Amino acid sequence: MAPPPAPPRTPGLRQRLVHWYRSRSLRGRLTFLSAAAVAVAIALSALACWFIAEKQLYGQVRADLAGATLPPPPRVPLPCYPTAEQALAEQPTSLTTENGGAVARDTQYVAANPSGVCLPPNATKAIVVQPGDLTGFKLKNGESIIRDGRFTDGTPAVVRISPTRTGSRPALLMVATSTQPVEDSLQGLAILLGSVSAGGILLAAIAGRLVARSALKPVDRLTDAVEHIARTEEVGTTIPVRGDDEIARLSTSFNSMSTALANSRERQTRLIADAGHELRTPLTSLRTNVDLLIRSNDTGRPLPAATKTKLLGNMKAQMQELTVLIGDLLQLSRPDTPKSGPTPTVVALHEITGRAVERAELRGPGLVFETATEPWYVHGDAAGLERAVINLLDNAVKYSPPGGTIDVRLHKGVLTVRDHGPGIPPDELQYVFDRFWRSPSSRQLPGSGLGLSIVAQSVREAGGEVTLGPAADGGPGALATVRLPGGPAPE
Template identity: 65%
Template sequence: MLASVAVAVAIAACAVACWFIVKNQMYTLQQQTLATAPFQIRTVLAPPCASTPQQAAADAQRAYEEQVSMGAESTVPDNRWDTELVNSDGTQVCVPVAQKPRAIVIYKSDLNVLADYAPPTPGQPPGPPPKSTFRLGHYTTGEPAMVRLTPGTVGKAHQPVVLVTATSLTKVDDSLQSLALILVGVSAVGIAVAGVTGRIVARAALRPVHELTDAVEHIARTEEVGTTIPVHGNDEIARLSSSFNSMSTALANSRERQTRLIADAGHELRTPLTSLRTNVDLLIRSNDTGRPLPEATRTKLLGSMKAQMQELTVLIGDLLQLSRPDSPRPGQNVAIVPFHEIAQRAVDRGKLRGPGLEFRVALAPWYVQADPAALERAVMNLLDNAVKYSPPGGTIDVGLEHGRLAVRDHGPGIPADELQYVFDRFWRSPSSRQLPGSGLGLSIVAQTVQDSGGTVTLGPAADGGPGALAVIQLPGAPEPPPTEVPRTPGPAAG
């Protein structure tokens, strides 16, 4: 509707402008034609003329009828121009009776053309012709006319008079009226066509919006995320459709990951909880029956329960770590931190977990923007894996250079067909499922590194030897200025 209204206004404006332009051009053409009228004052005075408009009209009508009754109608001049003479006081009007019986209506303002007119001096050569003015007027019959006013003189006394010449505008006005009707018809047809075309174009252009609305209503009604709509073209509607499809797919993937995480977490929690419940039931049964367990069995049972509780604690901590959003939230401890110092602290903790292993460490200074606690836990997870799979007395190489942290062990390595799953949540290699762990360590590493703007890879050793090589690459950050520690003044010298 808005497009149709805009087109209607534009067409109407163009039609009105066209009509006025044609009218101005046709009136200008009439003025130019009237300016070439060959009448002179002496030719006007040649025929008999009347002194009043009524008498002039009556005389002209009588002369016209006489010529018609004599069969000389064809000899009556049908001039394109009509002429009158008006005295300077406006009291005398001369209308040649040879014309058809119609007189030009004269106004007092027509005599103003004599104000700037200077009659020729007797005995002097004639000067340039007097300047004429034009106006719109009408005949005594009401017929519209284009009027030309030319000042002049008559008689030996050079009496000032105004030569009034006029031409009918009836045909011009009829043509303008026909043009107006044509423009109205064309405008109406154009507006109708624009309305129909606009409706067709609007429906075609807004079809993706309707499809998008239907898809959104379907998701709101059924909660079935993942619904997509077809995308056509590359305009704003297509971009909106593509964005909706991306959002819907992302929501579906997020729900799938959430469902899988809950299922995997429930599966992983079931084992230690079942073992804990079994041990607790055994302790309760021994107390209820009055037959206490042997001290060695009881100690072993309590130790197993403590280990299972620690496994639950680690698993819950890993789940909390994975529940963090992908982007840092306001208030998180994200700052510029020394990566080499964080790696060194993780190595020191790793040495405690692998007392029989040799750590070869080479850490060059490097500063990154990250959460220091999360980054240290990520490095610690890589070292835990290296310690777990290293043979007794083995070696672990840890190196940091230009933001590239490499952790290499000399264990059995990872089969090539399992490398694509190592960063999946709760995934564990079939050969290591008898070892402790929840399968979340490398997932935490991947998420932490991704949150810090880096990348992490895990694969075979670069030199082709035994073991696996884990690499974290983090972008550098400017080194923070050193903070001044306030110095405590010592005792004054004696």
């Protein structure tokens, strides 16, 4: 038989406090923490003030009692009784001191033999004797013991014990000062400090609420902006930044993130629009050629063999153009972060350059390639870097005149590709690595305008940089320069 299930465990005080705290809003937490901090500070200050006052008051009472002049002993021994209460009930009515004066009413004697309490005449209260008081018989003349005590009516007191004599018998002189006024003063001070502390905590809670509300206004604006973006999907919304504190840093980070999202959406929209525009032309041409072939078959009037061969050749070229364009779009669709791409490996840049030159020679028959490469190894994506070098060479082949020369150099990690074509106008250099950008003078040439964008992305992912500008010697043509970190030997 299975044991009965254990009853649910009741959460303790600590768990309930933690649950209550976590269920509060941030504004409520700040208010609670500020009030709690002030409460602790006020409580510690009040306690310190009370203890200091207590020490000072009691110290003053003890000092006054220690410095007081002791009364002279009585001329004749006082009658002693076993207890202070009995002595108080049966005290004598008149006695004199050795110098003939009356015995002080605030004094009390403890006789050694017979042991007992001896009170002066007309005493209204007696000091409660403690067992340790008898050690005062061992004191020398002039020495005293001061301790805390009380009277028989319960009133607190400070007691001074000194050796003396009652007649011919040794005795202890006990002189006491009531500390009830000190107790009353301390009690009043405690009430005052408690009231001040309660008021301070209340004011701290109100001030904490106001401070939390003021401090969290930027967070409220940030929350409103985030909710607005989530509701409307309008990225790019920013909030004003004031100061340079943590809230300002958070606002700046949010504005940067919102701007980056807006730019990303804009690039995505532009990419889709440009891709649609670039795809429209080959698709339209393909559809026209296919419709022409279908119509010729449906009407029973076949096209001439030469025309049909030309149409099929055009369709093949358009399919190849579509394939290249789609591949370029897939390459550029990857995020511009190293973690999104393939795992970097050690790549022999000189070997990649050699293979790319061989492929470029097939695409540019009649062109002269002057190549000089040195061993250089880099960390990166081999396929991406090879495609980048091929795109640079294709760009040089495209703009080189018939029979022109293309110079390819690789020296200490710097790869240069120089053609002798028309070059790039200075006002167009800032756009050469933009996606789908094509020079107005070269839009009649084949291409999608994505080649150099792929070059820039691949080189950037490998930790390098690429530039394109006029030839260094001032001659015709353009010079592409790629700098990649690495070394002459594989690491």
